[in-house]
Amino acid sequence: MALKIALLGFGTVASGLPFLLEENGDKIRAAFGDDLEIAKILVRDDNEVNRLKENGHSYQFVTSIDDILNDPEIAIVVELMGRIEPAKTYILATLNAGKHVVTANKDLIALHGPEIQESAKAKGLAFYYEAAVAGGIPILRTLANSFTSDKIQRVLGVLNGTSNYMMTKMVDQGWTYEEALSKAQALGYAESDPTNDVEGIDAAYKVAILSQFAFGMTIAFENVSHQGISTITAEDVAVAQELGYVIKLVGRVEETASGILADVSPTFIPKKHPLASVNDVMNAVFVESIGIGQSMFYGPGAGQKPTATSVMADIIRIAHRLEDKTVGKAFNEFSRPTKLANKEDKCSHYYFAIETPDKTGQLLRIATIFNEQKISFRQVLQEKAQEGRARLVIITHMMNQLQLEAVQSQINQESDFKLLNAFKVLGE
Amino acid sequence: MALKIALLGFGTVASGLPFLLEENGDKIRAAFGDDLEIAKILVRDDNEVNRLKENGHSYQFVTSIDDILNDPEIAIVVELMGRIEPAKTYILATLNAGKHVVTANKDLIALHGPEIQESAKAKGLAFYYEAAVAGGIPILRTLANSFTSDKIQRVLGVLNGTSNYMMTKMVDQGWTYEEALSKAQALGYAESDPTNDVEGIDAAYKVAILSQFAFGMTIAFENVSHQGISTITAEDVAVAQELGYVIKLVGRVEETASGILADVSPTFIPKKHPLASVNDVMNAVFVESIGIGQSMFYGPGAGQKPTATSVMADIIRIAHRLEDKTVGKAFNEFSRPTKLANKEDKCSHYYFAIETPDKTGQLLRIATIFNEQKISFRQVLQEKAQEGRARLVIITHMMNQLQLEAVQSQINQESDFKLLNAFKVLGE
Numbered sequence: 001m002a003l004k005i006a007l008l009g010f011g012t013v014a015s016g017l018p019f020l021l022e023e024n025g026d027k028i029r030a031a032f033g034d035d036l037e038i039a040k041i042l043v044r045d046d047n048e049v050n051r052l053k054e055n056g057h058s059y060q061f062v063t064s065i066d067d068i069l070n071d072p073e074i075a076i077v078v079e080l081m082g083r084i085e086p087a088k089t090y091i092l093a094t095l096n097a098g099k100h101v102v103t104a105n106k107d108l109i110a111l112h113g114p115e116i117q118e119s120a121k122a123k124g125l126a127f128y129y130e131a132a133v134a135g136g137i138p139i140l141r142t143l144a145n146s147f148t149s150d151k152i153q154r155v156l157g158v159l160n161g162t163s164n165y166m167m168t169k170m171v172d173q174g175w176t177y178e179e180a181l182s183k184a185q186a187l188g189y190a191e192s193d194p195t196n197d198v199e200g201i202d203a204a205y206k207v208a209i210l211s212q213f214a215f216g217m218t219i220a221f222e223n224v225s226h227q228g229i230s231t232i233t234a235e236d237v238a239v240a241q242e243l244g245y246v247i248k249l250v251g252r253v254e255e256t257a258s259g260i261l262a263d264v265s266p267t268f269i270p271k272k273h274p275l276a277s278v279n280d281v282m283n284a285v286f287v288e289s290i291g292i293g294q295s296m297f298y299g300p301g302a303g304q305k306p307t308a309t310s311v312m313a314d315i316i317r318i319a320h321r322l323e324d325k326t327v328g329k330a331f332n333e334f335s336r337p338t339k340l341a342n343k344e345d346k347c348s349h350y351y352f353a354i355e356t357p358d359k360t361g362q363l364l365r366i367a368t369i370f371n372e373q374k375i376s377f378r379q380v381l382q383e384k385a386q387e388g389r390a391r392l393v394i395i396t397h398m399m400n401q402l403q404l405e406a407v408q409s410q411i412n413q414e415s416d417f418k419l420l421n422a423f424k425v426l427g428e
Numbered sequence: 429m430a431l432k433i434a435l436l437g438f439g440t441v442a443s444g445l446p447f448l449l450e451e452n453g454d455k456i457r458a459a460f461g462d463d464l465e466i467a468k469i470l471v472r473d474d475n476e477v478n479r480l481k482e483n484g485h486s487y488q489f490v491t492s493i494d495d496i497l498n499d500p501e502i503a504i505v506v507e508l509m510g511r512i513e514p515a516k517t518y519i520l521a522t523l524n525a526g527k528h529v530v531t532a533n534k535d536l537i538a539l540h541g542p543e544i545q546e547s548a549k550a551k552g553l554a555f556y557y558e559a560a561v562a563g564g565i566p567i568l569r570t571l572a573n574s575f576t577s578d579k580i581q582r583v584l585g586v587l588n589g590t591s592n593y594m595m596t597k598m599v600d601q602g603w604t605y606e607e608a609l610s611k612a613q614a615l616g617y618a619e620s621d622p623t624n625d626v627e628g629i630d631a632a633y634k635v636a637i638l639s640q641f642a643f644g645m646t647i648a649f650e651n652v653s654h655q656g657i658s659t660i661t662a663e664d665v666a667v668a669q670e671l672g673y674v675i676k677l678v679g680r681v682e683e684t685a686s687g688i689l690a691d692v693s694p695t696f697i698p699k700k701h702p703l704a705s706v707n708d709v710m711n712a713v714f715v716e717s718i719g720i721g722q723s724m725f726y727g728p729g730a731g732q733k734p735t736a737t738s739v740m741a742d743i744i745r746i747a748h749r750l751e752d753k754t755v756g757k758a759f760n761e762f763s764r765p766t767k768l769a770n771k772e773d774k775c776s777h778y779y780f781a782i783e784t785p786d787k788t789g790q791l792l793r794i795a796t797i798f799n800e801q802k803i804s805f806r807q808v809l810q811e812k813a814q815e816g817r818a819r820l821v822i823i824t825h826m827m828n829q830l831q832l833e834a835v836q837s838q839i840n841q842e843s844d845f846k847l848l849n850a851f852k853v854l855g856e
Contacts, residue, residue: 020577020578020719023579023718024577024578024579024718024719027576027579027644027762028576028577030762031576031577031761031762130574136719136720136721136723137720137723138570138573138574138575141570141573141574142566142569142570142574145566145569145573145741145745146558146566146569146570146738146741147566147741148455148456148459148741148744148745149448149452149456149459149737149738149740149741149743149744150448150452150737150740150741151451151452151455216455272707274705274726276705277702277704277705279700282722289737290448290451290452290733291448291452291564291733291734291736291737291740292564292565292727292728292733292734292737292738293564293727293728293731293733293734294710294727294728295564295565295725295726295727295728296724296725296726296727297723297724297725297726298702298723298724298725298726299720299721299722299723299724300720300721300722300723303721305718305719305720305721306719306720306721308719309577309578309717309719309720310574310577310720312577312578312719313573313574313575313576313577313578315577316576316577317573324752324754326752326754333459334455334458334459
């Protein structure tokens with residue numbers, strides 16, 4: 001008898017599942033030992049049902065979740081509606097009805113994952129979401145399965161395709177932020193309100209999820225600090241190039257002596273670093289660990305087929321575990337009490353771009369501010385003044401969050417200085 | 429009660445296991461639910477035992493495999509001796525004794541894997557070898573677990589650290605092959621007889637193993653054609669640069685209409701391709717599939733800690749499966765009848781470097797040879813003649829193995845032409 005699944009929503013990703021069943025049926029059948037059947041699909045209303053039927057879809061569409069919850073033949077429900085509600089309510093109801101759940105909903109996992117996991121665990125049901133982080137890259141399962149023997153020290157990720165496309169064009173083509181954004185919108189990569197992508201919110205959701213798999217620690221979304229790419233100027237990009245870096249929006253989770261830190265921010269990456277060549281809408285997760293050392297997992301971060309492939313991998317995994325009678329194990333079994341890093345332990349090299357008056361002694365004044373915080377410089381670049389204002393660029397040695405805040409506050413107190421930007425710099 | 433394992437051999441990789449148990453004990457214990465104990469280690473003879481004890485090792489060393497086979501408390505045996513014999517005999521004896529086996533021995537898997545797998549399967553025992561391909565990169569488990577839902581079309585890999593170190597230096601530093609080899613030997617990357625690394629044999633072993641996981645087809649080692657890097661000249665490297673490529677030793681497995689092809693050869697890689705930035709001793713496996721599209725898995729291909737980490741991941745996997753009572757499933761469950769590609773379906777772009785007399789009409793003669801085989805040119809570069817000989821460089825459009833053989837034979841028949849090199853060129 002075929003294994004029956006139901007889909008909640010039939011948008012871009014969901015409609016990629018029939019493609020995989022069609023093109024890859026033999027292999028999926030071999031993995032299942034049987035057929036996989038999309039038995040029911042929940043859509044919004046009757047208009048939607050009629051529209052889909054007119055487009056030639058012959059699935060059984062339903063408009064009430066109860067038609068799925070009350071169908072004893074459906075074993076797995078795949079949530080692909082996105083957003084928090086009604087997705088959350090439907091998933092909890094599905095678990096209550098004793099069915100396994102697969103989702104690609106990163107917002108939901110980052111904000112309410114633990115609650116849903118608890119519910120699944122209590123009922124011995126599977127709750128998988130490989131597609132929620134870096135779409136087509138099987139990074140969550142790899143962290144859960146292959147890094148059990150290793151101790152991860154830091155995870156760095158290019159996790160948002162839209163902002164990475166924009167940054168690639170700003171670096172390679174010299175486009176401004178505005179030009180890159182309007183092109184990304186024209187191509188459908190960015191939404192009309194691009195906030196989630198360009199301000200690092202989408203990447204921060206993924207960072208929160210990665211923290212559970214890489215460090216066994218659940219970090220609340222509000223503890224993932226995020227800074228976006230909208231303040232990056234053509235000058236920042238040019239000076240990065242000149243000094244041997246490219247700028248990308250990077251998510252980071254790192255374990256320090258006091259605990260973990262998680263953030264998303266524009267970051268200078270040395271051109272030789274593997275993350276520097278992750279371009280356009282591609283994503284990558286770079287892992288630093290005591291055993292393997294450096295490894296990187298690269299692939300498409302979004303898109304219909306890649307995301308559908310990750311969803312299908314979860315479905316097949318559940319089918320295997322049903323067969324093995326081991327279903328109900330947590331997607332990620334690595335769990336420790338969460339400890340957050342102190343500000344003293346949140347360290348990085350930094351890039352500062354500071355506008356100063358074009359008169360003698362300015363570098364000395366700036367140097368004094370940094371020196372008071374015991375921060376030393378690795379590179380300094382003073383650019384030619386224009387219209388009475390000079391632009392000073394500094395790359396620092398390692399400094400911590402307390403030092404950063406002190407320096408920022410001091411620069412801001414000096415009325416004739418203007419702190420244009422401060423970004424992290426990845427060491428070689 | 430601790431889970432007891434035995435090691436066969438105590439060389440570089442094996443002595444990395446205690447490091448992981450020490451540094452990562454908590455996480456490994458959490459994964460096991462218990463301690464993992466190295467109960468016995470097989471070494472060559474009493475001299476070796478004495479030497480190790482003098483160096484402060486307090487493990488129980490034995491010099492007869494029977495001390496391990498007859499110990500009912502040992503559940504898992506880890507073979508890290510390398511080479512074919514006595515490793516093969518010991519592994520088969522271990523399986524006969526009802527114990528699970530982990531190995532990192534790629535030569536053995538490539539040459540005798542199916543026989544050993546059959547034996548393990550018949551007895552319901554685990555036989556895992558994640559470390560056999562690309563050392564620290566968890567590529568085999570990823571192919572087995574996360575690509576079940578996808579259909580792979582081609583796998584390309586930089587699979588040999590030694591030759592990749594040499595090629596990186598030849599490209600970046602302009603070293604000759606001989607300079608690169610002697611430096612690699614001085615650093616301990618290459619052995620005094622470097623044949624396995626530089627002639628593509630080591631990479632071919634890995635390609636044979638990748639074929640099983642990516643395509644479910646077992647390809648005999650003698651059907652993996654391999655061409656090494658020893659004929660690559662400084663001129664080849666320079667012209668590659670000029671045309672926008674880097675040269676690397678690339679392993680390939682590809683499914684064509686008639687079957688699979690597997691080979692290892694120097695390959696021109698476009699500079700923008702993710703494999704082009706895999707440098708020094710690092711490895712990477714680049715996967716092209718109908719679902720995910722393009723993905724790449726990057727990391728150290730060898731080394732004590734990375735390889736030990738992969739070995740430990742296998743051990744932990746067995747422990748999990750023992751707990752779940754699902755042990756005995758094949759490492760790779762994807763299996764189809766093997767079909768080999770026809771020569772007509774073995775296609776690539778090619779680079780040709782041909783030495784010709786320095787007189788008019790030579791390009792016409794060469795063009796005629798290619799034209800007769802219906803091969804068209806994508807790029808042609810005629811270099812300035814020296815001492816009466818000219819050097820002609822051609823990048824072709826797609827051509828197959830039959831066309832390649834015909835062109836090579838025709839060029840070789842013309843006594844005043846000399847075919848210097850013919851390498852594959854990866855399309856964009």
